[in-house]
Amino acid sequence: xxxxxxxxxxxxxxxxxxxxxxxxxxxxxxxxxxxxxxxxxxxxxxxxxxxxxxxxxxxxxxxxxxxxxxxxxxxxxxxxxxxxxxxxxxxxxxxxxxxxxxxxxxxxxxxxxxxxxxxxxxxxxxxxxxxxxxxxxxxxxxxxxxxxxxxxxxxxxxxxxxxxxxxxxxxxxxxxxxxxxxxxxxxxxxxxxxxxxxxxxxxxxxxxxxxxxxxxxxxxxxxxxxxxxxxxxxxxxxxxxxxxxxxxxxxxxxxxxxxxxxxxxxxxxxxxxxxxxx
Numbered sequence: 001x002x003x004x005x006x007x008x009x010x011x012x013x014x015x016x017x018x019x020x021x022x023x024x025x026x027x028x029x030x031x032x033x034x035x036x037x038x039x040x041x042x043x044x045x046x047x048x049x050x051x052x053x054x055x056x057x058x059x060x061x062x063x064x065x066x067x068x069x070x071x072x073x074x075x076x077x078x079x080x081x082x083x084x085x086x087x088x089x090x091x092x093x094x095x096x097x098x099x100x101x102x103x104x105x106x107x108x109x110x111x112x113x114x115x116x117x118x119x120x121x122x123x124x125x126x127x128x129x130x131x132x133x134x135x136x137x138x139x140x141x142x143x144x145x146x147x148x149x150x151x152x153x154x155x156x157x158x159x160x161x162x163x164x165x166x167x168x169x170x171x172x173x174x175x176x177x178x179x180x181x182x183x184x185x186x187x188x189x190x191x192x193x194x195x196x197x198x199x200x201x202x203x204x205x206x207x208x209x210x211x212x213x214x215x216x217x218x219x220x221x222x223x224x225x226x227x228x229x230x231x232x233x234x235x236x237x238x239x240x241x242x243x244x245x246x247x248x249x250x251x252x253x254x255x256x257x258x259x260x261x262x263x264x265x266x267x268x269x270x271x272x273x274x275x276x277x278x
Contacts, residue, residue: 007075007147014143019136019212023144028132028153035128035157036164043168054169055106058162062103065158069099072151092193092204094186094237095127098159101185105166114173115181120162121172122182122244128160136212174248183241190234207233 005013017023046054069091077085091099098120105116132153142148166172193204203211207230210216215233222228 001145006145006150007079008142009079012143012146016140016142017144019139021139021144024139025133027144027149031153031157032128032132032160035160039161039164040168043165046165046169049169051171054171057165057169058102058106058171061158061162061165062106065102065155066099068151068155068158069096072147075147087196087200088202090196090204092189092196092202093127094123094189094205095131095156095159097186097189098124098127098162099155102159102162105162114175115178115185117166117172118174118178119182119185120159121166121174122163122241123186124159124161124163124166126240128156128163130213131156131159134213140212174245174252176245179241179245183238186237186241190237194230205233 001014004010042057046057073086073089076089077083091097101116101119102124105113105120108116135149135152138149138152190205190207194207196202196204197208203209206213206215209229210219218232218236219229222232
């Protein structure tokens with residue numbers, strides 16, 4: 001396979017292997033496995049390091065994800081002979097919002113950094129899984145080993161990696177006061193996506209149609225209603241946010257109780273904690 005063929009100039013001569021084909025599943029499973037390994041290994045290794053050292057990994061992830069996406073946009077613009085093709089690939093999908101939030105989380109400070117870290121934590125892994133295993137439109141249209149799918153798979157997995165890394169390394173805050181802000185960020189992007197869909201006939205946030213994704217289930221339930229369908233998609237976002245935070249706090253409370261129980265059963269440890277507190 002030549003580079004020209006990989007980039008898709010002149011169209012792909014190879015047929016698309018298809019959504020949920022063994023080629024699709026093998027490729028994305030390999031990417032997701034690497035994503036989990038890197039997130040867990042680097043997260044554990046950097047857990048005891050300083051915030052500055054932890055942040056270096058996130059900076060690399062931010063630069064890499066945006067560089068790959070910019071390269072893809074340039075190639076697609078040349079391939080389609082349209083310098084304004086970028087309006088069809090704006091970061092207005094739930095997973096592609098990470099093109100903005102990961103760099104902000106890496107380079108910002110204070111409350112802005114805190115909220116961005118939490119946003120990546122909450123949505124990064126979900127976007128990675130949806131954008132690889134459930135990207136029916138991409139894998140139904142393009143060969144698995146092609147610019148469209150390879151770059152998309154890698155950038156989605158960088159989002160998932162960032163989410164895992166932030167969680168495991170201890171960079172997240174997940175404060176309750178930031179939940180409305182995190183939700184508001186997604187809400188703003190939903191409004192922008194809906195407006196962009198009206199102007200350019202796109203399908204950002206999948207608010208217009210399912211496009212061979214699990215959102216097709218919502219489309220079927222509401223009978224294709226152009227009003228109820230986007231409401232249903234936004235409702236799913238809300239349900240996910242509520243569920244994620246509840247599960248997170250449940251696990252945190254369980255860990256905290258276990259830690260306290262262990263500490264109370266160990267007088268030496270309890271004494272050390274008391275002295276440290278003083």
